Amino acid sequence: MEPSTDGKVAVSFHGVAKDMEPPAHEPDPRHIAAPSAPALLSYPHGRLLRDGTPHRVLAGSLHYFRVHPAQWADRLERLAAMGLNTVDAYIAWNVHEQRRGRLRFDGGRDLGRFFDLAQDTGLDVIVRPGPYICAEWDNGGLPAWLTGMPGMRPRSSYPPYLDEVARWFDTLVPQIAAAQAAYGGPVVAVQVENEYGSYGDDRAHLEWLRDALTGRGVGELLFTADGPTALMQDGGSLPGTLAAATFGSDPAAAAALLRSRRAGEPFLCAEFWNGWFDHWGERHHVRSVDSAAGTLAGILDAGGSVSLYMAHGGTNAGLGSGANHDGARLQPTVTSYDSDAPIAENGALRPKFHRFRDLLLAATGAVPRPLPPDPPLLAPRTLRPVPGAGLLAGLAALAPAVVSPHPPSFEELGQPSGLLLYRARPLVPEGSHELTVHGLHDRAQVFADGTPLGVLDQETGTLPLTGTGRRVALDLLVENQGRINYGPLLGQGKGILGGVRIGPRLVHSWSVHGLPLDEWTREDVHRAPTVALPAGGSGFATADLDLDTPADTFLALPGFGKGFVWVNGKLLGRHWEIGPQITLYVPAPLLTAGRNTITVLELERFGDRIELRDRPELGPPEEYVETFG
Structure with missing residues (x-):
């Protein structure tokens, strides 16, 4: 989304430009009106219908902000080839407004293009706009400037929080509304907040969010999603709004709980955790094909609709990965968000994909779509890093100091x-x-x-x-x-x-150099190794990679300790020898024919080589098991 010359904001949806006034702090009465047509998805007698026809939502989670935009179409096609009919997408507020007032919907933030591509692929879209999303994403998707406001109380009816959400929704929600099925778009459902019953019980907050969506034009199906326990459903569900569940096992128990509490509503698993994410210093989580397929079969046998979390995990590129806290220590999430999903981080189709495909096609009787081939990979090779500026001198030279007592x-x-x-x-x-x-x-x-x-x-x-x-x-x-x-x-x-x-x-009497690594430009990254003399065993290093034809690859840093890696000025993310992740995924669109530059900021210890490998290495596996109780 880019400003037009008349000061309005042009929103692209299937080639049609729709002008909206710039967002105001208070809700604007000129919001898109709720559509007069009924919602495409309905459940008048407890059975889910799509335009009046019995239907199952067979969705897969795919986060646009975890996939290079040049690969969106490919990954959506892979979802459809699995037998899915819907893509499920969170919207991360901090991706679009990292700094307050600087809203961006371009490039990898272009929601209109993502919606277009989903529709072109034949997929419906479920939108999960939060504003809190969790998703193992930094700050749960909330901007740091928001939660850093003195006295801020997020995820509640605290007026300053709702004021900021209103300002954000004034820009975001009309874009979602314009892409609804009622207007010929792919959006068929919108979630209210996210797993709120795991956090709080502020009913007024949830009601405000629901009304904020409908008041800005959302007329398709609304739903909440919470864990399958009475405590979580009590805190997160709303009367008159479809209640869904999120879980990884025992679908019969989840279906029974929902049906006992919400008679007349269809069974929807809004997140089926068929894999899991990883923390630094722990083992790599996997879930066996038999275990995951057994639970998926149970959801389908119970007559349920489902969203695979994740269908394709992607990458916490840059510094997007969040962290958990176990009560005693921080647990930062690794750069990869592969999540042992059916579609691997680089788009490869795993055995889990094929087993799921068989189950989904059997449930629908749909004609199978052709299977796309796995993306090509570069042949393995070794590069020699050239040390540049030393750690402390190099970093100090890259940003002016702020003096503070x-x-x-x-x-x-x-x-x-x-x-x-x-x-x-x-x-x-x-x-x-x-x-x-x-x-x-x-x-x-x-x-x-x-x-x-x-x-x-x-x-x-x-x-x-x-x-x-x-x-x-x-x-x-x-x-x-x-x-x-x-x-x-x-x-x-x-x-x-x-x-x-x-x-x-x-x-x-401190002087402090701020180093927002994910905001550095290509010029900043390429200048960094030269701003000071090499010193010691840490700091900046570079390596050149000459290619005839770009393709995906996996980058490893044997002997290096901890730090950050850029390719052609784009920050891949963190590396850390404690694992479990060993390789970083490098998508082909980051590479060019000819000379490419890899830049490493090493905090601890340089290794003697950089390796490009033809397969991911995400660490020693540990079987993921999820239960409630």
Whole structure:
């Protein structure tokens, strides 16, 4: 979506430009009116109908923001080839408004194009606009500037929160409304919030969101989705709005619960977890074909509709991966969101795809679509990295310093993600002292006079510091490892939220370099290795890759410790030797014929080579098992 010359906003839907006034803070009475035609999906006697004909929603989750836009059409075609009739898509607010007031719907954010491609493929669309989506996405899809507002209470009836949602919905929802089936588009259903019963019980908040959708023109089927327990359904469902369930096992129990509570409603599994995601430092989750197919068969045997979560997982490209918290520690999510889905991260069709396809086609009797071939891959090769600017000097040279008496947080600096380099020069008496960091979120590499002292990754941690009676060049490189996407710690701040002490004495007078790595331009990335002299075993390194014909590949960094990788100026994401993920998926559209440049920001230790491999390596597997009870 791009501004037109008259100050209005042009929305493309199937080649038709629709002008809307720029969004206002308060709801605009000129919103698209709810369509006069009835919703395409209905359930007048408890049986799901599509335009009056008995129907099952057979959907697959695919997140446009986790797939390169040049691959959207291919991945949608693979969904349809599995026997699905619908694509299920979250909308991540922080993808479109990373900085407040800077709304973007271009390139990989072009919802109109995504809707068009789905319809061209013959798929209906379920839209899940949140505004909270979880999805193991950074901050559950909520912008960091929103949750960083003092006193903010997201996912509730707190008026400042609803004011911001209203402003966002004023721009977003008319685009969804214009793409509804009533207007010839593919959108047939819209979700109200997301699994709210796992979070709270503010009924007024859910009612406000439902009314915000209908008041801005949504007239297709509305539904809520929550876990299959009484507690979750009590908190997240709404009278008069279809209640769906999300689960990975025991569909008979889920169907029985919903039918006992919501007589006259069809059984819809809004998320069937046929795989699972991974955290750094844990094992790679897989789910056997037999286990997943057995549960899918149970949903279909119960007469249910279903959405496969995920049908195609994609990639947490850039710094989009979120994090969980187990009550004692942060659990950051890996770069891959492959999720052991039927359609692999690079589009390959797994055995799970073929088993699911057999079940889905048997349930519908549909004519099978041709199976697309797996995408081509580059032949394996090895590249030699060339070291560039050293870590501390290189990072300090890339951003001006902000001076502060205290160590400011990411939120205080207005930076959503990336790194902060905190620098101070305290006078340290001779002898051994204890350096303490309070309120650390999430990980700090600590240096004294350029020498590593150690790494802290707990909210409060200590390291020994030896003084000489002179001032010490104290540097703390703090990484935001992904904002929490689920649970009561949603919206937790990042950076140093407390202070730094030497013994009992606080350290003041800081200069801080903000490094929003995912906002760097191609020019920034290509300049970074040259801004300072090489120093030590960490910092920037580059490698050139010459190609005749681009194709997908998987990048590995044997011997490297932890850091970030760019290809031709586009940030792939994080790498970390603790695994489980070993390779990073490089989609072919990031590569060009001729010379390509790989840039690595290594925080710990350079390896001696970069490898391009012809298969993913996501780590030692561990069987995923999900139960409620």
